Amino acid sequence: SQQGEEDPQALSIQEGENATMNCSYKTSINNLQWYRQNSGRGLVHLILIRSNEREKHSGRLRVTLDTSKKSSSLLITASRAADTASYFCATDAGGGADGLTFGKGTHLIIQP
Amino acid sequence: NAGVTQTPKFQVLKTGQSMTLQCAQDMNHNSMYWYRQDPGMGLRLIYYSASEGTTDKGEVPNGYNVSRLNKREFSLRLESAAPSQTSVYFCASKGGPLNNEQFFGPGTRLTVL
Numbered sequence A: 001s002q003q004g005e006e007d008p009q010a011l012s013i014q015e016g017e018n019a020t021m022n023c024s025y026k027t028s029i030n031n032l033q034w035y036r037q038n039s040g041r042g043l044v045h046l047i048l049i050r051s052n053e054r055e056k057h058s059g060r061l062r063v064t065l066d067t068s069k070k071s072s073s074l075l076i077t078a079s080r081a082a083d084t085a086s087y088f089c090a091t092d093a094g095g096g097a098d099g100l101t102f103g104k105g106t107h108l109i110i111q112p
Numbered sequence B: 001n002a003g004v005t006q007t008p009k010f011q012v013l014k015t016g017q018s019m020t021l022q023c024a025q026d027m028n029h030n031s032m033y034w035y036r037q038d039p040g041m042g043l044r045l046i047y048y049s050a051s052e053g054t055t056d057k058g059e060v061p062n063g064y065n066v067s068r069l070n071k072r073e074f075s076l077r078l079e080s081a082a083p084s085q086t087s088v089y090f091c092a093s094k095g096g097p098l099n100n101e102q103f104f105g106p107g108t109r110l111t112v113l
Helices: none
Strands: A005-007 A010-014 A019-024 A031-037 A043-050 A055-058 A061-066 A071-076 A085-092 A106-111 B004-007 B010-013 B019-025 B031-037 B043-049 B064-068 B074-078 B087-094 B102-104 B108-112
Touching: A005 A085, A010 A019, A019 A085, A019 A106, A031 A061, A031 A071, A043 A055, A043 A061, A043 A071, A043 B102, A071 A085, B004 B087, B010 B019, B019 B031, B019 B087, B031 B064, B031 B074, B043 B064, B043 B074, B074 B087
Parallel strands: A010 A106, B010 B108
Antiparallel strands: A005 A019, A019 A071, A031 A043, A031 A085, A055 A061, A061 A071, A085 A106, B004 B019, B019 B074, B031 B043, B031 B087, B064 B074, B087 B102, B087 B108
16 A cells, blocks of 8 residues: 655646645654656655654755654755656655655656 | 666566566665556555565565575566556665665566557
8 A cells, every 4th residue: 555645746837946745644654755756767765854853954855754744745946947757755664674665756847 | 886777678578478577786785675666656565675585575466476686686577477567667775774765776667468
């Protein structure tokens, strides 16, 4: 079953604007990760936030985590055409060797 | 470093045929994973291997077998392919327990007719 559910499913914005994607999940987690997938390619890790963290930054990315609401958001500031991709949240329940549980993704289109 | 490599990139099978998808990583990672991605869906875990010599079922293991040949290689076998196995298959690897990031291969696009 899908653990994470991203919202919205699709998002189209103008270059330079900020993009916000949300993720909800169902069970307790050790950490939550965000991945990017360009069309026809594999996934690339963007950022990881642990269950005891509330906010994390990496370059133009800002991730928040609210474990009481079982939700996370990914903010991309000052978007660029190269940010066009699908973005997936993935939860790691145990933090060990078990696999990740992915959501269905948000398809982001940046209009030039 | 090539990272995670997968072969083949594309494959078309007829129902009932068998094939093995190959995956190798050169990052000395302990854990390796096989996922499938269907249209409009996220990835679903098929099997994983926490370390050389061990394998475990994931969310959707039916119709698949795996082999962790050595620390570098983790193969996925379809013994009797079915149209429901038409999908894109991704292999991934992860380092030690303190490093939770997974590194993904480019994927194998499989069509079963």
